[in-house]
Amino acid sequence: MKDLKLVVQRFDPVKDASPKMVEYAVPKREGMTVLDALLYARDYVDHSIGLRFSCRQASCGSCGMKINGRPRLACYTQVEELGGEKVVAQPMDNFAIIKDLVTDLGSFFDKHKAVTPRLVREDGEEQERPTGEYLMTPGELSKVLQFTYCIKCGLCTSSCPTVATDERYPGPQALTQAYRYSADARDQGGAERIAALDNSHGVWRCHFAGSCSYVCPKGVDPALGIQLLKRHVMTGKPPHAKDEASKVWKAPESGR
Amino acid sequence: MRESRLMLLQYITALLAVALVAVHLLTQGIIYPYSTAISFGTILSLYRNGLYAIFLEALLVVVLVHGFNGVRIILHEWRQTAPWSRWVDIGTVVAIVATVAFGSKTVILAVFGGASG
Amino acid sequence: MSSEGGGKARNRRGLSGWLNPYHYNFERWAYVFQRVTGIAILAYVIGHLGDTSFFVGGPIGTGPSQSSWTFISGIVENSFGHLILVLVVLVVIFHGTNGLRLIASEMGLILGRPASIEYPYKPRSLRLGQRALIWAAIILAVVGAAWAAMILFGGLA
Numbered sequence: 001m002k003d004l005k006l007v008v009q010r011f012d013p014v015k016d017a018s019p020k021m022v023e024y025a026v027p028k029r030e031g032m033t034v035l036d037a038l039l040y041a042r043d044y045v046d047h048s049i050g051l052r053f054s055c056r057q058a059s060c061g062s063c064g065m066k067i068n069g070r071p072r073l074a075c076y077t078q079v080e081e082l083g084g085e086k087v088v089a090q091p092m093d094n095f096a097i098i099k100d101l102v103t104d105l106g107s108f109f110d111k112h113k114a115v116t117p118r119l120v121r122e123d124g125e126e127q128e129r130p131t132g133e134y135l136m137t138p139g140e141l142s143k144v145l146q147f148t149y150c151i152k153c154g155l156c157t158s159s160c161p162t163v164a165t166d167e168r169y170p171g172p173q174a175l176t177q178a179y180r181y182s183a184d185a186r187d188q189g190g191a192e193r194i195a196a197l198d199n200s201h202g203v204w205r206c207h208f209a210g211s212c213s214y215v216c217p218k219g220v221d222p223a224l225g226i227q228l229l230k231r232h233v234m235t236g237k238p239p240h241a242k243d244e245a246s247k248v249w250k251a252p253e254s255g256r
Numbered sequence: 257m258r259e260s261r262l263m264l265l266q267y268i269t270a271l272l273a274v275a276l277v278a279v280h281l282l283t284q285g286i287i288y289p290y291s292t293a294i295s296f297g298t299i300l301s302l303y304r305n306g307l308y309a310i311f312l313e314a315l316l317v318v319v320l321v322h323g324f325n326g327v328r329i330i331l332h333e334w335r336q337t338a339p340w341s342r343w344v345d346i347g348t349v350v351a352i353v354a355t356v357a358f359g360s361k362t363v364i365l366a367v368f369g370g371a372s373g
Numbered sequence: 374m375s376s377e378g379g380g381k382a383r384n385r386r387g388l389s390g391w392l393n394p395y396h397y398n399f400e401r402w403a404y405v406f407q408r409v410t411g412i413a414i415l416a417y418v419i420g421h422l423g424d425t426s427f428f429v430g431g432p433i434g435t436g437p438s439q440s441s442w443t444f445i446s447g448i449v450e451n452s453f454g455h456l457i458l459v460l461v462v463l464v465v466i467f468h469g470t471n472g473l474r475l476i477a478s479e480m481g482l483i484l485g486r487p488a489s490i491e492y493p494y495k496p497r498s499l500r501l502g503q504r505a506l507i508w509a510a511i512i513l514a515v516v517g518a519a520w521a522a523m524i525l526f527g528g529l530a
Contacts, residue, residue: 068396069396070397094386096384097381098380104381146487146488147487159397161386161391165385201336206479208400208498210404210499214496221490221498223400227478231480236260270476290525294450296437323411355422365435372430372437
């Protein structure tokens with residue numbers, strides 16, 4: 001089998017003036033992923049290639065990068081599906097480069113945190129020291145389940161045309177999580193969460209280019225979450241009122 | 257102002273623009289033959305039928321508000337410094353007022369101004 | 374790539390993120406065209422305010438003036454001017470129809486509901502429901518422009 005041409009964008013901002021593309025020959029094998037190829041190049045050709053990875057099975061979201069021009073997870077992209085001859089690996093767009101393929105996700109996580117990505121309850125005491133459970137029906141679960149699969153890899157945000165220029169825009173990941181928690185039947189923080197997104201760099205800077213959903217490796221469909229969020233921001237009404245959130249359910253004293 | 261109010265304005269002007277522009281396109285080529293539609297006599301008689309003047313004025317306002325608000329959105333997405341954001345908002349209002357005033361002047365003079373040869 | 378402090382290099386796509394949809398989905402191309410046609414239409418409208426003002430004698434006119442209107446008609450009513458009009462009809466119909474798709478999508482009307490997902494993942498929001506309307510926008514724009522061309526160039530004027 002012919003070797004794979006693996007082209008990696010090499011760039012150390014501390015030392016280098018500009019990025020350069022370096023080609024490595026990697027022996028192909030069946031089922032080889034781009035991550036496998038990169039690890040081969042790092043282990044046997046050049047130990048200084050900077051890359052980040054962990055689980056190798058599309059669960060951790062560490063190895064997001066631009067592969068042949070499109071944001072993908074290196075571990076979840078087979079060499080064969082790219083034609084099997086040439087693979088070009090570059091760091092994700094829209095994130096600062098630390099070195100080679102390693103990008104800085106710091107501001108991305110800050111934007112995630114800024115949308116209050118957790119269940120908010122009015123009774124903080126009950127939330128901290130629960131006396132029962134907050135129940136959810138299967139129907140209520142299906143409204144948010146797909147959005148919970150987000151692994152925060154950053155691919156959506158690197159594909160987003162608004163993020164390309166607007167530093168204050170939360171980005172598809174954070175906006176989708178804002179919807180995910182506001183639409184959760186157990187949540188009481190929807191009104192505050194959507195009000196915080198109703199500004200000139202909030203949810204309305206999304207124009208449904210849909211690239212986030214196109215590149216998402218987990219089927220989260222951020223574009224769907226954001227569009228569903230918009231109607232609530234427009235009316236100022238969260239998906240459900242505070243008093244419609246699930247009540248605390250306590251197991252009956254007897255009968256268990 | 258809440259951004260959602262401005263977005264609602266953008267949606268409403270969009271829907272109105274679709275209807276008004278459709279009428280405008282039909283008037284200019286289908287309802288009247290093009291050469292008739294752009295002849296001085298036809299336009300003058302249409303203007304002096306008050307309804308058409310009101311239609312043109314509505315088209316003017318709706319399209320310019322939608323267009324300049326759209327540019328405002330694009331400019332906000334382009335740069336985010338505080339002075340930029342402030343001047344973009346001020347500039348949008350000024351641009352809308354100036355262009356609507358200019359276009360309205362044409363409509364008002366066409367309806368009420370004394371015709372000359 | 375400029376330095377961003379802490380030894381990191383800024384790597385935002387900038388305007389190429391707006392203008393270059395290559396490698397991405399059909400909706401991304403529609404996004405680019407919506408933005409470009411919007412700006413083009415506004416530019417045309419501003420010019421159109423100028424030429425229509427000649428109906429009342431130009432920017433500083435005082436009332437309907439046949440000679441002024443004849444003057445401006447002599448400038449804009451030619452093959453080049455008519456070609457511009459055909460292009461305007463093309464982009465206006467696209468922008469309007471695609472805009473209706475965007476309003477319906479952004480209000481969550483034509484995207485379907487969240488549901489359990491299966492491999493291989495196919496995003497619900499990028500399916501035919503709204504995508505068909507992009508095709509409708511393209512087809513209507515081409516038909517409208519062809520009609521305008523027949524009127525302006527085909528002797529139907």
